[in-house]
Amino acid sequence: MHRFLQLQVRPVDKKNMILKRLIRTIFILVPIxxxxxxxxxxxxxxxxxxxxxxxxxxxxxLGFIFHYIDFNQKNxxxxxxxxxxxxxxxxxxxxxxxxxYLHSLSKSTASAIFYRIKYNINDYPYVSWKWKIExxxxxxxxxxxxxxxxxxxxxxxxxxxxxxTGFRCVEYVWDETLPEETVLISPYSDQIKQIVIQSGKSPAxxxxxxxxxxxxxxxxLFGEKPKMKVSAIALMTDSExxxxxxxxxxxxxxxxxxxxxxxxxxxxFGGKGKP
Numbered sequence: 001m002h003r004f005l006q007l008q009v010r011p012v013d014k015k016n017m018i019l020k021r022l023i024r025t026i027f028i029l030v031p032i033x034x035x036x037x038x039x040x041x042x043x044x045x046x047x048x049x050x051x052x053x054x055x056x057x058x059x060x061x062l063g064f065i066f067h068y069i070d071f072n073q074k075n076x077x078x079x080x081x082x083x084x085x086x087x088x089x090x091x092x093x094x095x096x097x098x099x100x101y102l103h104s105l106s107k108s109t110a111s112a113i114f115y116r117i118k119y120n121i122n123d124y125p126y127v128s129w130k131w132k133i134e135x136x137x138x139x140x141x142x143x144x145x146x147x148x149x150x151x152x153x154x155x156x157x158x159x160x161x162x163x164x165t166g167f168r169c170v171e172y173v174w175d176e177t178l179p180e181e182t183v184l185i186s187p188y189s190d191q192i193k194q195i196v197i198q199s200g201k202s203p204a205x206x207x208x209x210x211x212x213x214x215x216x217x218x219x220x221l222f223g224e225k226p227k228m229k230v231s232a233i234a235l236m237t238d239s240e241x242x243x244x245x246x247x248x249x250x251x252x253x254x255x256x257x258x259x260x261x262x263x264x265x266x267x268x269f270g271g272k273g274k275p
Contacts, residue, residue: 066257067119070252070253071101081115082113085111087111088111089110089112104250107245108245109238110238110239110241114232114235115234116232119229119230120229121218122226124257126211126255126258127253128253129209130208130252131248132207132248133153133248134248137244138242146241149186149188150241152246153248153250155173156234156236157214159231166228171192172212173195181195195217197210233253235250
């Protein structure tokens with residue numbers, strides 16, 4: 001017989017029942033008392049915002065945020081891996097006012113760093129991050145598609161099928177001249193689609209925040225809903241095609257259910273060539 005069928009029925013313990021009721025009462029009354037304290041305690045904050053803040057504080061996490069990646073630790077890059085295409089671009093952590101961020105620099109090089117993470121994009125369709133550009137690779141006089149495929153900042157998601165038999169990449173890029181929402185196909189693979197989401201130089205020393213519905217972008221780029229799972233997030237700064245220099249910064253990567261929430265082997269991004 002199964003073990004659970006052998007359990008004996010115990011007599012009701014009245015003391016335990018009273019204790020449990022008391023604990024439940026405390027759990028109900030304490031949040032109410034805290035809410036009342038925040039609402040009626042004198043404060044310069046208007047009551048309507050206070051009510052919103054108090055109610056939000058009472059709610060437990062509801063799973064809106066699936067994963068958050070920052071660079072606030074000196075060893076933050078320990079969980080990231082590197083893929084070299086042509087020479088090594090430099091990626092390192094810097095700090096300002098105790099807050100860390102990623103600094104990237106390419107000197108006629110092309111390499112990416114990637115973070116392995118597996119999830120269903122339909123469950124958590126939104127991704128957000130912030131970035132800024134220090135220097136664009138000069139591409140004005142370049143006509144070769146592969147040499148012109150240089151970007152100071154790329155942010156992309158790698159989708160891999162089971163047993164690694166297929167792949168696709170959704171790549172978000174910041175270009176100096178191309179209009180925003182321009183769609184490009186990588187010269188290295190038609191399974192890598194690029195969207196220009198920032199164009200031109202950023203204001204001096206100002207971070208630009210991005211939020212994208214990746215599931216919608218995927219369908220727009222590939223003409224169908226995503227069937228493969230995300231296997232990695234990657235960042236890249238490259239300038240080997242232009243034989244020049246490019247420089248950028250990245251921070252605060254977040255994956256979640258909602259756009260309002262802000263706070264496989266991925267080592268082969270499609271085989272030959274770079275994403």
